[in-house]
Amino acid sequence: MSILQSPLTLKLSAFVGLSATDLETLARYHRRRRTFQAGHELIHEGQRNQSAFILAEGWACSFKILPDGERQIVDVQIPGDFLGLRSILFHTADHSSEAVTRIEASEVLAADIFESFEEAPRLATAVLWAASRDEAMVVEHLVNIGRRSAEMRMAHFLLELGARLSLVGIGDKSGYDCPLTQYHLADALGLSAVHVNRVLRHLREEGLVTFQKGRVAFDDFSGLMTLADFDMDYLDQDGPLLR
Numbered sequence: 001m002s003i004l005q006s007p008l009t010l011k012l013s014a015f016v017g018l019s020a021t022d023l024e025t026l027a028r029y030h031r032r033r034r035t036f037q038a039g040h041e042l043i044h045e046g047q048r049n050q051s052a053f054i055l056a057e058g059w060a061c062s063f064k065i066l067p068d069g070e071r072q073i074v075d076v077q078i079p080g081d082f083l084g085l086r087s088i089l090f091h092t093a094d095h096s097s098e099a100v101t102r103i104e105a106s107e108v109l110a111a112d113i114f115e116s117f118e119e120a121p122r123l124a125t126a127v128l129w130a131a132s133r134d135e136a137m138v139v140e141h142l143v144n145i146g147r148r149s150a151e152m153r154m155a156h157f158l159l160e161l162g163a164r165l166s167l168v169g170i171g172d173k174s175g176y177d178c179p180l181t182q183y184h185l186a187d188a189l190g191l192s193a194v195h196v197n198r199v200l201r202h203l204r205e206e207g208l209v210t211f212q213k214g215r216v217a218f219d220d221f222s223g224l225m226t227l228a229d230f231d232m233d234y235l236d237q238d239g240p241l242l243r
Helices: 007-012 020-029 110-119 121-147 150-167 182-189 193-205 221-228
Strands: 033-036 041-043 052-057 060-065 071-077 096-099 103-108 175-177 209-212 215-218
Touching: 007 020, 007 052, 007 121, 020 110, 020 121, 060 182, 071 121, 071 182, 110 121, 121 150, 121 182, 150 175, 150 182, 150 193, 150 209, 150 215, 150 221, 182 193, 193 209
Parallel strands: none
Antiparallel strands: 033 103, 041 096, 052 103, 060 071, 060 096, 175 215, 209 215
């Protein structure tokens, strides 16, 4: 895949017009391309000297395990996302990440990041934007779990995924392919798998969204937006701010 067509380039281009130097630097991020099977843990909470990864193909999730063994998914990663960016800056990784599907990911070391920031400051700004955007999503996820109803949580989560996927060219207002199971949704939304099943059935019966056989289909996109009170401003996808 050309660096111009890579999901990370498409994502960062939503913030800044990337120069030839920026693109050359991004290409070097992908030197250590690796394949991982579903279930493989790329980042382990508490591990030191951890690498980061750039997801090129497939889906992953970041999570924390509670003392009683329960899992809270804090984010889902799609192509173009970093996994464990904080882990190369912190002394120890503060969360774990694993592959949801078979994935292609490029390993990125701390030295790669620091060197690239010296060579391509505009790229550094774009990576900071991506990290800030991830933080904004975590804030929305906190509001989701803390204050929104189960139906609103689900609607908001599915719409957010759709918007993120559209940015890298693999989703639109009709829907998208989604490998997440009801157990993933339960762990991400603070619900039981049984409750997730009920919520999805209710949303389908209301003619809003259908999630079946690995496909999210937006049956009434505007209606789902209204139900979720979904405002895309926090995703900051209006186009490049810097040329």
